[in-house]
Amino acid sequence: MAPKRxxxxxxxxxxxxxxxDVSFLGQPFEISRRGTDGDMEKxxxxxxxxxxxxDAIGLGGIDVYLYVGxxxxxxxxxxxxxxxxxxxxxxxxxxxxxTLEREVVRYLSRKTDLIPPGTKVLMVSAADRFGMAEAxxxxxxxxxxxxxxxxxxxxxxxxxxxxxxxxxxxxxxxxCKMPFHMIYPTGKKQETVxxxxxxxxxxxxxxxxxIAGDFHMVRRFLPAQLEGQIIVTxxxxxxxxxxxxxxxxxxxxxxxxxxDGRSFGTNVMExxxxxxxxxxxxxxxxxxxxxxxxxxxxxxxxxxxx
Amino acid sequence: MALHEEIHESLIAFCEGYNNNAKLKAMNRxxxxxxxxxxxxxxxxxxxxxKGGDLTLSEGAPGEPPHLTVLGDSETLVDLFYGDITPxxxxxxxxxxxxxxEDDVLRLDFISLMIWGE
Numbered sequence: 001m002a003p004k005r006x007x008x009x010x011x012x013x014x015x016x017x018x019x020x021d022v023s024f025l026g027q028p029f030e031i032s033r034r035g036t037d038g039d040m041e042k043x044x045x046x047x048x049x050x051x052x053x054x055d056a057i058g059l060g061g062i063d064v065y066l067y068v069g070x071x072x073x074x075x076x077x078x079x080x081x082x083x084x085x086x087x088x089x090x091x092x093x094x095x096x097x098x099t100l101e102r103e104v105v106r107y108l109s110r111k112t113d114l115i116p117p118g119t120k121v122l123m124v125s126a127a128d129r130f131g132m133a134e135a136x137x138x139x140x141x142x143x144x145x146x147x148x149x150x151x152x153x154x155x156x157x158x159x160x161x162x163x164x165x166x167x168x169x170x171x172x173x174x175x176c177k178m179p180f181h182m183i184y185p186t187g188k189k190q191e192t193v194x195x196x197x198x199x200x201x202x203x204x205x206x207x208x209x210x211i212a213g214d215f216h217m218v219r220r221f222l223p224a225q226l227e228g229q230i231i232v233t234x235x236x237x238x239x240x241x242x243x244x245x246x247x248x249x250x251x252x253x254x255x256x257x258x259x260d261g262r263s264f265g266t267n268v269m270e271x272x273x274x275x276x277x278x279x280x281x282x283x284x285x286x287x288x289x290x291x292x293x294x295x296x297x298x299x300x301x302x303x304x305x306x
Numbered sequence: 307m308a309l310h311e312e313i314h315e316s317l318i319a320f321c322e323g324y325n326n327n328a329k330l331k332a333m334n335r336x337x338x339x340x341x342x343x344x345x346x347x348x349x350x351x352x353x354x355x356x357k358g359g360d361l362t363l364s365e366g367a368p369g370e371p372p373h374l375t376v377l378g379d380s381e382t383l384v385d386l387f388y389g390d391i392t393p394x395x396x397x398x399x400x401x402x403x404x405x406x407x408e409d410d411v412l413r414l415d416f417i418s419l420m421i422w423g424e
Binding site for chain 2: 148152153154155156167169170171173174175177178182183
């Protein structure tokens with residue numbers, strides 16, 4: 001059987017590029033990543049080159065859609081990337097985040113003792129992971145949503161979903177029009193910790209038992225020393241795991257499956273699911289994803305680091 | 307073209323919008339900055355000073371180099387500080403420039419959106 005090709009085109013560093021061959025439900029896949037070092041024009045050129053020549057494309061290092069409550073916001077820079085692709089299905093991972101990550105938190109709540117009710121959870125950003133945010137709230141966790149802290153530099157912890165929605169409604173319609181690099185680490189910023197802000201915002205990390213959310217955000221503001229915190233995230237490489245271990249994280253829980261020693265971004269895995277479903281994107285529902293995830297026996301990977 | 311007095315009135319409205327918002331003041335207690343607002347088509351300069359979460363307005367340029375400089379034509383400045391337009395639109399059209407550290411520019415946008423956003 002010919003392998004299906006899924007390529008993730010990322011605004012992140014090309015240093016993380018890789019390729020793996022893997023099989024899902026008997027279907028062979030060739031999965032690869034192509035980083036464009038924060039260069040939008042290069043990303044558009046890469047997308048045009050791949051369009052029509054692969055089975056699915058994932059957009060990495062950027063979200064197209066943010067969902068907060070019932071409201072959808074569209075990041076304009078990401079829309080330019082999406083519009084460069086005319087034939088091949090292209091996904092940003094938001095569909096999978098809303099299903100898989102919600103399920104992961106439910107799994108942790110029901111099947112482990114890692115997040116009992118009252119657990120203090122810092123989500124570095126919730127606007128890009130509202131499903132996960134809702135699931136932590138459902139599990140009875142004591143939340144801090146760090147969207148203002150880490151994306152805007154405002155040391156104000158948002159504590160409820162209602163306040164998150166209220167602030168998102170004020171800010172996101174305009175923030176989504178800004179150059180993406182102003183609100184999210186792209187390119188070389190993904191390879192480094194912002195030590196000054198990490199020190200300034202360290203108390204938010206240290207007060208929490210669980211640090212959850214996008215790994216580039218988690219890493220960018222990672223304090224010099226953690227105190228056994230549980231990290232719940234998606235995309236990690238072996239060097240990321242070493243960094244977390246060195247800095248004192250207790251557990252690493254990754255929401256997407258590990259292939260060749262690394263977990264892939266939700267955009268990649270959503271691309272795999274779309275290629276497996278072989279349906280038009282507009283016809284795919286959250287239940288399609290959930291059904292497929294169950295058939296694939298997806299479970300979070302829980303790793304003790306310290 | 308708007309007059310210096312109109313820019314002044316719009317900045318008073320902006321300061322009132324800010325200072326009447328207790329949450330916004332609390333959010334900015336860590337951010338002490340001076341912002342020079344200069345019109346490009348009329349002789350008009352103002353200084354916004356953020357200190358300990360409070361925002362004050364004075365006429366003229368600050369005594370020391372400002373952290374941020376907002377440059378725009380008088381109509382754009384008035385529209386912006388009255389909240390009739392968001393910063394994004396005049397940025398993209400080139401009618402507005404904000405000079406300073408990127409983090410500070412983002413923070414000023416944040417304040418503006420928190421006062422006047424939907």
